[in-house]
Amino acid sequence: MKTCITIIFLMLLAPLSAQNDTIFFDKNWKISSKETAFYYRVKPLKVKTKDAVSYKIKNIDSLFVIKDYYLNNNQLQFQGYSSDHEAKYLIGKAEWFNIDGKIVDANNFNYREKKNTGFKIPESKLPIFYFDYKIANKSLLTGGIEFCLSCKMENKLLLGTGFGITNSYNGNYYGLPDIHLFYNKELLFIKTGSSHKNAYAIGGVTFLNVLDLGLGYSFPYSNEKMPVYKGFTTGITLRLAGESKNAYQKFNIIQ
Template sequence: MSLFTTFYFLSKRQVTYYFLGIFLLISSRIVAQKDTIFYDHNWKNTIKDSAIYYRIKPIRIKTKKAIGYKIDYIDSLYVLNDYYLKNNKLQFEGYSISKDEKQLVGIAKWYDQNNVIEHLEEHNGNRRDNLAILNVPIIIPYVDYKNVTKNQFIGGFEFCLDKDNYNKLLLGVGFGITSYSDTCYGLPDLHLSYLSNDDLLFFKAGTSDRHAYALVGRGSGVMDLGLGYSYPYNKNDFPVIKGFTLGITMRLTVFGIFFQKFQFIQ
């Protein structure tokens, strides 16, 4: 093989490696951007150009590996690491039951821009944590009672649409009965419930084939108790379901017990 041919093949191989390296570099940056969350000075989501901090997409690790001990009903925790965008130094590190820092577990550390610890907290169960709400099953049986002009009894299933978030959005599908003039009527139920565990509030909007309703009140995950209003689709279609509404919802596990348990983290 001539010197020219050898040089040609070497050059071709180098060019191939060069383009392969560029491709891998670009791909890694794209993946890194998708796995990075940017925040402004108020810790609101923003774009990179106006960001002050950034967080690497949280990953889950076993609870005992993270904090050195086990917690009932909590198999794993999210690893949270925040950084200063200016110098890529660590701003915060900790472990959380949810994807954000609302339910920290173990030791959490905050750093200044010189990587010096300026604040440290240990979250070891000094308050009661609503553990099961943070790890609810995807499908939750429920029973429901409403009092409008007539009593309504409904049962069905709720589907958790955002299982990993601290606040929950639930889609419910069920069927129940109501009565009018000594006659029972079937009553299908379709609803959306939003549980705000920060404030222990719930917001619920739903419908049947006869009426629409909306409720707001106190919600603990186990039981929602609220007031609202129901409005009929057809005022001539009996039974007419209209007026101020008292609603109670109770959620159960597949074993027939409450899925929520209050306990201290040990």
């Protein structure tokens, strides 16, 4: 007798529980009661992200399975995956259907794709650190960072900025900001740059873009004596790319 009562109780409770797990929406997709609803959504279940979209997403371990239906005929209206149970942030394949069950729209919200955020300079994820030592009419030690503008190409184009220290004729030290472009083709490179006091151009040889040895000339913007960096210039540059290893040239062994 107790078993029969339990079974009857569970049968009466099941529809009530299912109704509580169902969300009803009106024609404008606002939450409503069943009496005024046009759509409904069953309680979203969670699945592993990789099982849902076949790839892992950082910081998202699982996704909600979203399924919406037309109330009058229980026809599927939408199906897809979302990172939240309200389906505000869709991920992976999503499909929309009309009341007759035909697909009217589909999209793939693929989080592996890089989004275009507008103007973008560096291809390398992290900056490249460089240290540069030049000698003209005086010595100049410069340090700074570079960004790779063409890391996917065999020949590299780098944009750099830094700050240098040089001594003047009276023994004092002065600072010179630096901005430059570096381009190499195989073992050869050319670099042009400028500070607020001078412009320069240097060409020479590079070992895999790690170490540059160059010769060039520095042109002062004025003839003032302090501080002026001018004349024929020799220089050496050490480049530390870190995780931006695409800035380096590949070492090819000729057999």
